[in-house]
Amino acid sequence: MRPVVLSGQVRIDGQALFPPIRLELPPGQWTSLLGPSGVGKSTLLRLIAGLPIGGSLAGRVENRPPVALMAQDPGLLPWLTTRQNAALGPRLRGQAADAARLDSILARAGLADHAAKYPAALSGGQRQRVALARTLMEDRPLVLLDEPFSALDARMRLAMQDLAAGLLIGRTVLMVTHDPAEAARLSDRICLLTEAGLTTEPTPAGPPPRAPSDPGVLACQGALLTRLTQEAAA
Ligand SMILES: Nc1ncnc2c1ncn2[C@@H]1O[C@H](COP(=O)(O)OP(=O)(O)OP(=O)(O)O)[C@@H](O)[C@H]1O
Numbered sequence: 001m002r003p004v005v006l007s008g009q010v011r012i013d014g015q016a017l018f019p020p021i022r023l024e025l026p027p028g029q030w031t032s033l034l035g036p037s038g039v040g041k042s043t044l045l046r047l048i049a050g051l052p053i054g055g056s057l058a059g060r061v062e063n064r065p066p067v068a069l070m071a072q073d074p075g076l077l078p079w080l081t082t083r084q085n086a087a088l089g090p091r092l093r094g095q096a097a098d099a100a101r102l103d104s105i106l107a108r109a110g111l112a113d114h115a116a117k118y119p120a121a122l123s124g125g126q127r128q129r130v131a132l133a134r135t136l137m138e139d140r141p142l143v144l145l146d147e148p149f150s151a152l153d154a155r156m157r158l159a160m161q162d163l164a165a166g167l168l169i170g171r172t173v174l175m176v177t178h179d180p181a182e183a184a185r186l187s188d189r190i191c192l193l194t195e196a197g198l199t200t201e202p203t204p205a206g207p208p209p210r211a212p213s214d215p216g217v218l219a220c221q222g223a224l225l226t227r228l229t230q231e232a233a234a
Contacts, residue, residue: 001027001065004142004172006048008059010040017043020059021198023191025142030165030173030208032183034224035193036231041176042072044193045144048174065172068138072146074131076119082106082126083115086133102137108163109133110156125151132160136167143168145175149182158212161186165209180224184217185210190224194231201227 004025010017017040025031025048033041043053048061049069068089076085086106087097106112109129119127128151135143148164149157165186177183183190186208190201201224204216211217 001141001172002063003027004048004064005062006044006057006059007062008057010043010047010053010055010057012043012053012055017055018193018195019197021193023048023198025172025174026189027172028170029188030168030175030186031189031191032175032177032187033191033193034177034180034183034228036195036228037178039193039195041193042146045069045071045146045174045176048142049144065141067142067144068135068140069144070131070135070146070148072150074119074127076127076130078119081116081118082111082122082130085119085130086111086137088134089138097137105133105136105163105167109160125153125156128152129156129160132164136164141171143171143173145173147176147178150178157182162209180221180228181212181217183224184220185212190220192224192227192231196231 005022007022009020023044035041046053047057049067050064083106087102090097106115109132111129111133114122114126132148149160152160161182184204187203188208190203192199192201202220204210204214204220
């Protein structure tokens with residue numbers, strides 16, 4: 001498998017968001033993308049997913065396989081239950097969902113007791129977990145996650161990170177996050193996007209998911225925070 005590559009420059013209202021970049025997603029690896037709010041991270045995700053953006057890309061996306069995208073907004077259909085929303089992909093394709101896989105993912109996402117509820121009866125964190133379950137049900141080679149754990153409490157966040165890491169082994173993953181600890185725990189590769197361009201940052205040793213208290217994870221988290229605050233001050 002060849003890496004998915006996005007190269008070029010994004011313009012919105014005629015203004016470049018950042019200098020020309022080359023974002024390469026090594027196959028089967030988890031890449032995390034950090035950077036200040038509004039720099040263009042979600043826009044890159046949409047471009048890689050092949051979706052329209054508010055501006056234009058002077059460049060191209062190469063080697064895009066079938067993709068599953070979990071956007072920032074859970075985007076649940078209000079007239080479907082948790083179980084039906086999680087199985088939306090197969091439903092839209094006119095296929096039967098793998099019931100055993102669906103039950104297992106819902107249980108591991110802590111949603112078994114909420115399977116028959118509609119989105120209006122769920123908390124924000126529960127809705128985010130339904131969106132995660134729907135993405136994990138898709139079983140695609142390329143998985144794009146936009147702040148997938150942002151609405152979760154600390155314990156649930158770790159559990160959902162472990163669930164995603166386990167189910168996405170062997171997939172090519174790009175996760176946008178504002179949480180350096182999350183990036184340090186989960187990533188094979190960490191990229192930082194700023195108005196100055198794209199850089200690759202050091203990653204802790206050992207395979208993800210790493211323990212949150214792992215000294216390498218803590219050091220990486222600290223280094224990323226320093227980089228992010230330096231960039232903010234620049
Ligand atoms: N549909 C659109 N039309 C016009 N401008 C847009 C559109 N979508 C995004 N933008 C602008 O493009 C820039 C990048 O937005 P984007 O959502 O990619 O940033 P981000 O890095 O993901 O931010 P955050 O971390 O806050 O989610 C922002 O200035 C935003 O206002």
